[in-house]
Amino acid sequence: MAVIDLANPTRFLNVVDRVLPWLAGVTALVFAYGLYRVLGAPDDYQQGATVKIMFLHVPAAWLGMMGWGVMTMAALGTLVWRHPLADVAGKSAAPIGAAFTFICLVTGSLWGRPTWGTYWVWDARLTSVLVLFLLYLGMLALYWTAEDPNRSARAAAILALVGAVNIPIIKFSVDWWNTLHQPASIMRAGGAAIDASILIPLLIMALAFTLLFFTLHFATMRNEILRRRVRSMRMMQARSA
Amino acid sequence: MISLGPHADFIVASYAVTALVVAALIAWIATDYSAQKRVLADLEQRGVTRRSKRGDGDAP
Numbered sequence: 001m002a003v004i005d006l007a008n009p010t011r012f013l014n015v016v017d018r019v020l021p022w023l024a025g026v027t028a029l030v031f032a033y034g035l036y037r038v039l040g041a042p043d044d045y046q047q048g049a050t051v052k053i054m055f056l057h058v059p060a061a062w063l064g065m066m067g068w069g070v071m072t073m074a075a076l077g078t079l080v081w082r083h084p085l086a087d088v089a090g091k092s093a094a095p096i097g098a099a100f101t102f103i104c105l106v107t108g109s110l111w112g113r114p115t116w117g118t119y120w121v122w123d124a125r126l127t128s129v130l131v132l133f134l135l136y137l138g139m140l141a142l143y144w145t146a147e148d149p150n151r152s153a154r155a156a157a158i159l160a161l162v163g164a165v166n167i168p169i170i171k172f173s174v175d176w177w178n179t180l181h182q183p184a185s186i187m188r189a190g191g192a193a194i195d196a197s198i199l200i201p202l203l204i205m206a207l208a209f210t211l212l213f214f215t216l217h218f219a220t221m222r223n224e225i226l227r228r229r230v231r232s233m234r235m236m237q238a239r240s241a
Numbered sequence: 242m243i244s245l246g247p248h249a250d251f252i253v254a255s256y257a258v259t260a261l262v263v264a265a266l267i268a269w270i271a272t273d274y275s276a277q278k279r280v281l282a283d284l285e286q287r288g289v290t291r292r293s294k295r296g297d298g299d300a301p
Binding site: 222 | 243244245246247248251252255256258259262263265266267269270273274277280281284287289290291
């Protein structure tokens with residue numbers, strides 16, 4: 001089967017029904033191994049055991065941004081090719097991205113209190129991530145208040161493209177402004193600044209979170225396709241009544 | 242038993258919040274899936290079919 005065939009909703013549902021149990025199983029296994037490695041990871045020489053919060057905070061931050069990236073790609077699919085599955089993908093990514101961004105904000109706040117002495121500061125990194133979360137809430141409000149998914153699709157796609165400007169701002173905020181938040185220590189020129197004993201568990205947890213994102217995304221896409229079928233059948237029923 | 246040091250509450254709270262949010266997300270998705278399947282089965286039982294099922298196409 002060619003990849004393009006997956007753009008057909010019925011074929012997509014068939015593939016998801018077959019793949020989802022395996023994907024969920026692999027996700028659970030990688031999470032179990034990741035948590036095992038987290039338990040064995042040493043404390044940081046400065047932060048002590050609070051470094052264990054990083055294994056949740058950093059992957060959640062990456063996936064909060066990736067969620068918006070998925071929505072941006074889907075927005076292009078909606079606006080350029082007007083494919084209904086693109087809007088399904090965008091709409092389905094919004095609650096998952098919002099959840100990961102929420103986890104990022106809460107765990108960051110809980111990490112900040114013992115490390116910085118405060119739960120929150122209005123520095124560029126924290127504020128731009130809060131803006132991302134508010135954009136997600138706006139996107140969810142747009143989707144959940146619209147009765148006709150075809151009419152909300154275009155507005156949501158435009159909001160996704162406008163909001164995408166915030167992603168490089170989040171990434172480079174620690175370089176462009178003087179922030180309390182530390183600069184990049186993994187994806188940076190010269191390689192990661194973290195010891196392998198902490199970096200490897202972090203990368204395994206990042207893989208587990210990424211697999212979780214796609215498992216949940218496929219499941220929400222399946223729900224959204226079924227919801228649109230229900231809507232279309234109810235309209236057929238109303239017309240024939 | 243591993244030692245989480247003097248800030249154990251913050252570490253435990255972080256893992257608890259993450260587990261709670263992920264569990265809530267999974268529960269919402271599973272409930273939504275059951276609800277959509279139930280409504281679809283009910284509509285099909287009443288003889289309502291999608292336009293694409295009558296023809297050759299496959300609309301969502």
